[in-house]
Amino acid sequence: MPGLFHQTTLANGLTILGETNSANASASIGFFVKTGARDETPTESGVSHFLEHMLFKGTPTRSAIDINLQLGNLGAQANAFTSEENTVYYAAVIPENFREMQELLSDMMRPLLDPQEFDMEKKVILEEIALYQDRPHFYLFENASMDFFGAHPAGNSVLGSHASVSGLTRDGMKAYFDCRYSPSNIVLAATGNFSWERFVEDAQRFCGGWMDFPVTRDTPRYAGKSQGRTFSRKNLSHAHAVLFTLGPSAQDEERYPLSVLSTILGDSSGSRLYWALIDKGLADSASVDSDERDGTGCWSAYVSAAPDRLDKAVSIAREVLAEPLDFSGADLERAKSKIVARIVLDGELPMGRLMSLGMEWSYRRRSTPLQEVVERVLSITHRDIEQALTRFPLSGWAEYRLVPE
Amino acid sequence: MIHTKQLPMGLSVIVEEMEHVESVAYDLLMPGGLICDPQDMVGSSLIFAELIGRGAGTLDSRGLSEAFDDAGIRHGEWAGTDRIGCSGSLLATKLPRALELVSMMVLQPRLPEEEIENIRSVLLQDLAALNDNPARRAMVELNRRFYPAPFNRSSLGEAQGLLATGRARMEQLHAQVAKPSQAILSIAGRVKAADVFAEVERLFGGWGGVSAELPSFGAISPHEYSHIEVDSAQVQIVMAAPSVKFAEPDYYAGKLAVSLLGSSMFGRLFMELREKRGLCYSVYARHGSNTSYGTVTAYVGTTPERAQESLDLLLGEFARLQGSVSEAELARAKTNLKAALVMGEESPGSRAASNATDWWLLRRVRSLQEVNEAIGAVTLEDVNGFIERHPFSPCTILTLGRAPLDVSASIIRGGR
Numbered sequence: 001m002p003g004l005f006h007q008t009t010l011a012n013g014l015t016i017l018g019e020t021n022s023a024n025a026s027a028s029i030g031f032f033v034k035t036g037a038r039d040e041t042p043t044e045s046g047v048s049h050f051l052e053h054m055l056f057k058g059t060p061t062r063s064a065i066d067i068n069l070q071l072g073n074l075g076a077q078a079n080a081f082t083s084e085e086n087t088v089y090y091a092a093v094i095p096e097n098f099r100e101m102q103e104l105l106s107d108m109m110r111p112l113l114d115p116q117e118f119d120m121e122k123k124v125i126l127e128e129i130a131l132y133q134d135r136p137h138f139y140l141f142e143n144a145s146m147d148f149f150g151a152h153p154a155g156n157s158v159l160g161s162h163a164s165v166s167g168l169t170r171d172g173m174k175a176y177f178d179c180r181y182s183p184s185n186i187v188l189a190a191t192g193n194f195s196w197e198r199f200v201e202d203a204q205r206f207c208g209g210w211m212d213f214p215v216t217r218d219t220p221r222y223a224g225k226s227q228g229r230t231f232s233r234k235n236l237s238h239a240h241a242v243l244f245t246l247g248p249s250a251q252d253e254e255r256y257p258l259s260v261l262s263t264i265l266g267d268s269s270g271s272r273l274y275w276a277l278i279d280k281g282l283a284d285s286a287s288v289d290s291d292e293r294d295g296t297g298c299w300s301a302y303v304s305a306a307p308d309r310l311d312k313a314v315s316i317a318r319e320v321l322a323e324p325l326d327f328s329g330a331d332l333e334r335a336k337s338k339i340v341a342r343i344v345l346d347g348e349l350p351m352g353r354l355m356s357l358g359m360e361w362s363y364r365r366r367s368t369p370l371q372e373v374v375e376r377v378l379s380i381t382h383r384d385i386e387q388a389l390t391r392f393p394l395s396g397w398a399e400y401r402l403v404p405e
Numbered sequence: 406m407i408h409t410k411q412l413p414m415g416l417s418v419i420v421e422e423m424e425h426v427e428s429v430a431y432d433l434l435m436p437g438g439l440i441c442d443p444q445d446m447v448g449s450s451l452i453f454a455e456l457i458g459r460g461a462g463t464l465d466s467r468g469l470s471e472a473f474d475d476a477g478i479r480h481g482e483w484a485g486t487d488r489i490g491c492s493g494s495l496l497a498t499k500l501p502r503a504l505e506l507v508s509m510m511v512l513q514p515r516l517p518e519e520e521i522e523n524i525r526s527v528l529l530q531d532l533a534a535l536n537d538n539p540a541r542r543a544m545v546e547l548n549r550r551f552y553p554a555p556f557n558r559s560s561l562g563e564a565q566g567l568l569a570t571g572r573a574r575m576e577q578l579h580a581q582v583a584k585p586s587q588a589i590l591s592i593a594g595r596v597k598a599a600d601v602f603a604e605v606e607r608l609f610g611g612w613g614g615v616s617a618e619l620p621s622f623g624a625i626s627p628h629e630y631s632h633i634e635v636d637s638a639q640v641q642i643v644m645a646a647p648s649v650k651f652a653e654p655d656y657y658a659g660k661l662a663v664s665l666l667g668s669s670m671f672g673r674l675f676m677e678l679r680e681k682r683g684l685c686y687s688v689y690a691r692h693g694s695n696t697s698y699g700t701v702t703a704y705v706g707t708t709p710e711r712a713q714e715s716l717d718l719l720l721g722e723f724a725r726l727q728g729s730v731s732e733a734e735l736a737r738a739k740t741n742l743k744a745a746l747v748m749g750e751e752s753p754g755s756r757a758a759s760n761a762t763d764w765w766l767l768r769r770v771r772s773l774q775e776v777n778e779a780i781g782a783v784t785l786e787d788v789n790g791f792i793e794r795h796p797f798s799p800c801t802i803l804t805l806g807r808a809p810l811d812v813s814a815s816i817i818r819g820g821r
Contacts, residue, residue: 023424023425024425024751025747025748025750025751026747026748026751056670064680065676065680068670068671068675068676068680069671069737071670071671072668072670072671072737072738072740072741073736073737073740074740074744075740075741075743075744075745076744077744077745077748078670092748093744094744094747094748097744120680120681120682120683121683122683123682123683123684124679124683124685124686125686126708127639127683127684127685127686127706127707127708128686130638130639130708131638131639131686131687131706133638133639134539134540134637134638134639135537135538136537234636235536235635235636236537237533237534237535237536237537238530238533238534238536238537269470269473269474270470270471270473270474275467278527279466279523280523281522281523281524281525281526281527282526283527283530284527284530284531284534304530304534305530306529306530306533330471330475333475334471334474334475337474337475337476337477338474338477340477341477341478341479341495341496342477342479344427344428344496345428345479345494345495345496348426348427348428348751348752349751349752350751
């Protein structure tokens with residue numbers, strides 16, 4: 001049962017999106033701010049993510065504890081995340097609590113940035129950095145990504161380093177907020193069981209007074225060349241490798257056929273890498289993904305295996321990626337069936353729809369109904385894939401490894 | 406609307422009709438799993454659960470995998486502590502195909518010998534990778550010390566047991582575990598119960614035999630403290646204490662008490678350790694339960710110089726709970742539990758799983774209203790009574806990091 005799509009823009013530039021569906025038992029709401037690690041200078045590294053935490057730490061009218069307790073009282077499933085390009089605040093609630101949730105989340109978007117809370121939360125961020133240091137897979141992806149993109153901001157670290165976060169100041173964060181959290185750089189979206197008219201009316205009341213200012217982001221396509229490198233660590237039991245090469249951006253039309261191709265090559269089950277590596281017990285994990293970013297993008301191929309098998313696993317993965325594509329079998333139709341089922345299943349819950357709605361608008365300033373996405377995927381032919389590959393070939397891989405010292 | 410039917414050979418079929426979705430989810434549960442593995446073959450159930458997906462009936466390994474993919478079925482066959490399961494989610498129109506494939510895997514798996522080595526190899530790599538995941542490793546090591554054997558086995562199996570497993574054990578598992586007398590098939594989504602019952606009877610009608618008997622659960626005797634030395638950035642601190650089982654009178658009082666203590670953002674642990682002191686990123690307490698036991702577990706991960714303070718505070722909050730819970734805290738915990746229930750109503754996957762769990766533990770499915778009323782009826786007195794009877798002490802504590810911590814003071818405080 002598809003929901004009804006709505007869209008409007010407030011005078012201050014805040015985009016409002018909605019997909020109403022009275023059959024849902026809940027409603028989801030979120031603010032999608034188009035800012036992240038790529039919008040930071042080297043000395044600001046980590047500030048987007050730290051700021052995301054600070055939005056839960058108080059506003060002119062609410063303390064951090066007030067916010068936590070109110071989220072608890074609303075029975076809200078609320079959280080936030082920061083990536084290289086987006087900072088997203090979201091919550092799912094039962095319909096009766098939607099309006100109060102909207103008011104709370106809107107208030108949080110104008111944070112106090114209290115200096116004492118800032119110092120306290122800095123400790124939490126440093127703990128989060130330590131936590132990820134103990135996760136080898138994360139360590140490899142972050143360091144490989146930084147090296148691959150070189151001076152291009154797409155490779156910036158989301159968490160920042162211990163040194164960069166330690167050096168952040170409250171006033172520096174405030175200056176960053178004042179440059180990035182303009183209503184015209186934010187999308188407010190809701191999905192599920194709620195009233196669109198009241199949602200817009202309340203958005204005007206809660207967010208209409210936010211001052212607009214211009215926000216820019218340079219989105220050059222990364223065209224550099226990287227060689228790759230090997231990282232090592234003591235006491236590592238398992239080995240990892242990731243290969244990067246240029247891929248489609250979030251705006252390139254090639255992303256549709258190439259997402260079908262990455263399913264054929266590197267889905268977690270039944271893909272060509274699965275049969276070549278996992279089915280044979282040579283690796284315990286293998287995947288291919290197309291990581292689409294704002295104005296640029298990359299392919300990634302990942303393998304993890306026992307250290308003494310990594311060489312063999314990587315060389316087999318490279319062979320699979322280099323094989324000429326043969327669509328004589330049913331691979332193409334099978335991959336499309338898998339993708340369509342996922343799109344429909346993920347779109348069934350308000351939270352799933354919220355994420356696709358908000359993200360699509362942030363990147364492409366439009367919304368595509370679920371049915372249209374499904375038809376688009378089903379229409380893809382092997383010629384579309386071959387055509388897309390002439391622009392984004394599966395070659396020129398930069399290889400990164402993390403192995404025991 | 407929920408419908409149930411027990412087929413003559415014992416299989417219980419539960420169907421929840423959901424009109425507002427396009428999809429359907431299924432869970433087939435069979436008693437068995439890691440606690441039923443012989444002492445020298447711990448982990449053979451994990452190999453079995455993988456192996457039934459590597460060819461069944463007329464389909465070889467690739468044919469079976471492609472049949473699932475062609476129908477867009479997300480599926481998994483798995484072995485847990487006390488059960489082996491087949492789960493999946495898909496567009497509702499493909500349910501007959503999914504049930505057919507599941508029936509083939511359970512009734513006529515090919516169990517190809519040549520695949521055992523490949524599966525073993527992946528599982529041994531998973532086991533080795535545990536060393537690189539300190540938080541997960543700490544929980545595995547905590548369970549090993551806290552539960553009586555064989556309930557203390559790792560969900561990843563044991564290297565020796567995986568190595569000792571051969572084809573004969575696979576045949577034995579098929580003969581002993583893939584049986585219907587106590588099995589449950591739970592389905593939720595855009596389906597008609599009558600159609601599902603007819604399809605299940607047609608596909609599973611020839612299935613017969615007595616389900617595996619689960620070993621009985623010995624007494625938990627928490628021991629005090631152990632430390633595992635690893636060179637990591639953070640120290641992992643975990644603890645476990647005995648609590649109430651599902652369906653015992655104190656169950657919701659216990660669940661609410663632990664929720665107001667350790668639930669994400671509004672719980673006391675989050676407030677005291679993270680919000681007020683910035684000691685950690687991740688801290689929580691959870692209440693878990695199955696047929697045999699109920700357990701409270703708690704976790705905090707922090708850097709070495711702040712580990713002692715974190716441990717002291719964690720246990721201190723448990724000790725402080727008795728008599729200190731306010732009406733507002735209890736109300737908040739109730740609201741959250743109820744809201745989570747309502748939101749779970751939207752998802753076929755969570756409905757199928759929840760109905761299956763009810764049947765597994767109670768042999769009936771409770772309505773949302775019944776659960777809501779049970780939660781609503783819990784009073785402060787109930788919560789205090791629960792804590793009196795289950796004081797979170799003695800408990801088992803484990804740390805994983807560069808150096809051991811001092812637990813003497815905390816245990817005395819925690820055990821008053």
